[in-house]
Amino acid sequence: MGGDRQLDxxxxxxxxxxxxxxxxxxxxxxxxxxxxxxxxxxxxxFRDALPEGDGVHPxxxxxxxxTCYSQLRREIPARRRSAGSDGLDHLVDRGSTPEEHAARxxxxxxxxxxxxxxxxxxxxxxxxxxxxxxxxxxIAVAIRRRPGTVKSRLHEARRRLAADPRIxxxxxxxxDVAR
Amino acid sequence: MIDEDVLRAxxxxxxxxxxxxxxxxxxxxxxxxxxxxxxxxxxRRGRVxxxxxxxxxxxxxxGAVLVDDAPSDRLTxxxxxxxxxxxxxTTTFPAGIAGGxxxxxxxxxATAAGSGGGSGAASGATSGGSSAGAAAPSxxxxxxxxxxxDTARVIRTGSLELEVDARGFERAVERITSxxxxxxxxxxxxxxxxxxxxxHGTITLRVPAGSFxxxxxxxxxxxxxxxxxxxxxxxxxxxxxxLARLSALTATRDRLFEVLxxxxxxxxxxxxxxxITGVQTEIEQLQGQQRLLEDQTSFGTLSVVLGExxxxxxxxxEPDDGLGAAWREARRRFGNSLEGLVSWSGSAAVVLLVxxxxxxxxxxxxxxxxxxxx
Numbered sequence: 122m123g124g125d126r127q128l129d130x131x132x133x134x135x136x137x138x139x140x141x142x143x144x145x146x147x148x149x150x151x152x153x154x155x156x157x158x159x160x161x162x163x164x165x166x167f168r169d170a171l172p173e174g175d176g177v178h179p180x181x182x183x184x185x186x187x188t189c190y191s192q193l194r195r196e197i198p199a200r201r202r203s204a205g206s207d208g209l210d211h212l213v214d215r216g217s218t219p220e221e222h223a224a225r226x227x228x229x230x231x232x233x234x235x236x237x238x239x240x241x242x243x244x245x246x247x248x249x250x251x252x253x254x255x256x257x258x259x260i261a262v263a264i265r266r267r268p269g270t271v272k273s274r275l276h277e278a279r280r281r282l283a284a285d286p287r288i289x290x291x292x293x294x295x296x297d298v299a300r
Numbered sequence: 301m302i303d304e305d306v307l308r309a310x311x312x313x314x315x316x317x318x319x320x321x322x323x324x325x326x327x328x329x330x331x332x333x334x335x336x337x338x339x340x341x342x343x344r345r346g347r348v349x350x351x352x353x354x355x356x357x358x359x360x361x362x363g364a365v366l367v368d369d370a371p372s373d374r375l376t377x378x379x380x381x382x383x384x385x386x387x388x389x390t391t392t393f394p395a396g397i398a399g400g401x402x403x404x405x406x407x408x409x410a411t412a413a414g415s416g417g418g419s420g421a422a423s424g425a426t427s428g429g430s431s432a433g434a435a436a437p438s439x440x441x442x443x444x445x446x447x448x449x450d451t452a453r454v455i456r457t458g459s460l461e462l463e464v465d466a467r468g469f470e471r472a473v474e475r476i477t478s479x480x481x482x483x484x485x486x487x488x489x490x491x492x493x494x495x496x497x498x499x500h501g502t503i504t505l506r507v508p509a510g511s512f513x514x515x516x517x518x519x520x521x522x523x524x525x526x527x528x529x530x531x532x533x534x535x536x537x538x539x540x541x542x543l544a545r546l547s548a549l550t551a552t553r554d555r556l557f558e559v560l561x562x563x564x565x566x567x568x569x570x571x572x573x574x575x576i577t578g579v580q581t582e583i584e585q586l587q588g589q590q591r592l593l594e595d596q597t598s599f600g601t602l603s604v605v606l607g608e609x610x611x612x613x614x615x616x617x618e619p620d621d622g623l624g625a626a627w628r629e630a631r632r633r634f635g636n637s638l639e640g641l642v643s644w645s646g647s648a649a650v651v652l653l654v655x656x657x658x659x660x661x662x663x664x665x666x667x668x669x670x671x672x673x674x
Binding site: 140141142144145150153162225226228229232233236247248251252279280282283288291 | 301302304307308310311312313314315316317318319566569570
């Protein structure tokens with residue numbers, strides 16, 4: 122089964138990105154892990170219904186987004202009340218200096234807090250676009266909305282993030298880094 | 301507006317901050333690549349339609365049987381007849397006795413014509429918390445009978461019809477409210493008409509179950525009691541059963557979580573997850589029932605119908621007695637829904653028939669047209 126082999130590779134290679142996508146949507150590492158596992162199992166179970174070619178990628182993310190939504194409805198409110206921003210407590214040190222590590226923690230904390238304040242219908246497209254790297258058309262498939270709707274949601278998400286003081290404080294320094 | 305590249309960089313930082321996934325994903329992916337999970341075929345719509353039609357047919361047949369049975373006495377809980385899951389027994393007493401009826405596993409209803417407001421209080425106060433002897437134990441019966449254990453769960457309900465002094469209606473309403481509040485309860489519903497020549501109304505009070513008898517006693521003093529009913533439905537066995545089932549299910553769920561932690565095979569993971577979901581759903585349903593019973597047993601409900609002389613004091617509605625009433629209501633609604641469905645299905649069948657004929661004709665026309673083209 123060549124198709125199965127390809128899907129194996131797709132899931133294995135895409136696991137890290139899918140996990141971090143779920144993490145940005147849900148703000149909870151263990152919930153994100155559960156969501157990705159559940160989504161991948163679902164994808165694997167229904168692999169015979171997978172679309173051909175490039176359609177697979179957004180389809181997988183559609184399953185993942187739906188799973189995240191289910192988990193958010195089911196579990197996250199309780200966890201968030203008790204956990205606060207503890208999701209970043211176990212940041213791994215990747216060999217950076219203490220100053221760099223501290224700066225990264227601050228940035229990540231601010232971005233995740235700002236994302237969490239966005240409503241789900243804005244947060245999910247923003248994550249899929251700016252982290253996962255899906256096109257607007259692919260996001261439309263993933264969230265079952267028209268591309269025009271995706272475009273307007275992305276615009277609104279950017280507008281709100283730009284107005285968020287936590288993001289505004291980070292933006293210049295990031296621009297410098299990009300330059 | 302923030303630049304898209306900046307946003308990408310920020311989200312990348314945030315995403316990279318996520319802790320690396322643990323062991324489970326590796327095990328999961330290993331299992332997937334081992335082919336442990338068979339592919340599930342896409343569901344065919346035709347099969348779904350057949351399944352839905354079969355389910356509807358079964359529902360109709362089953363419902364018709366139930367509807368046929370519904371009016372019979374067999375399925376109607378008569379006053380005085382034991383219900384399958386509750387133990388309400390209704391016995392008639394003079395009003396004076398009923399006023400002080402004990403908290404018990406039996407109920408009492410009483411009707412008195414023009415008995416004095418306080419007449420029942422004195423005689424009833426002596427019975428306190430001991431059981432009301434709806435059926436006196438025979439000498440041969442075991443001696444340990446109806447003392448009510450502390451853990452007993454009894455739903456207390458009752459009604460009281462009261463005639464207050466002329467021009468005393470408003471004061472009586474205020475007094476009733478303050479009595480309920482003073483006993484730690486509240487007015488759950490109140491419907492009064494004060495602008496007629498003969499003001500009258502109904503007030504539903506809820507007080508802690510332990511203060512229910514006190515409430516009846518106090519309210520009786522406010523006027524002439526025309527009728528009083530009091531009922532206790534013992535749901536201790538239901539409650540105990542609920543707790544036992546909850547405890548067993550919780551233990552099962554905990555064990556399943558342990559099994560899940562040790563699972564290395566995807567087939568096992570799926571099976572255990574499905575089982576956990578089922579058990580969790582069952583636990584939540586039982587917890588809902590438990591909360592309902594706790595509410596019903598911790599607060600007694602008394603409906604007071606009162607009016608000035610000459611007012612039309614109709615009999616107070618019997619407060620809902622919990623699961624029995626809910627079950628009867630559910631059956632009634634189920635029957636009504638089925639009746640609607642059956643009557644609607646006649647029209648639907650005609651429409652479906654017409655559509656089927658049109659489809660066949662259309663198909664024939666299409667085939668002929670294509671032949672002409674070729």
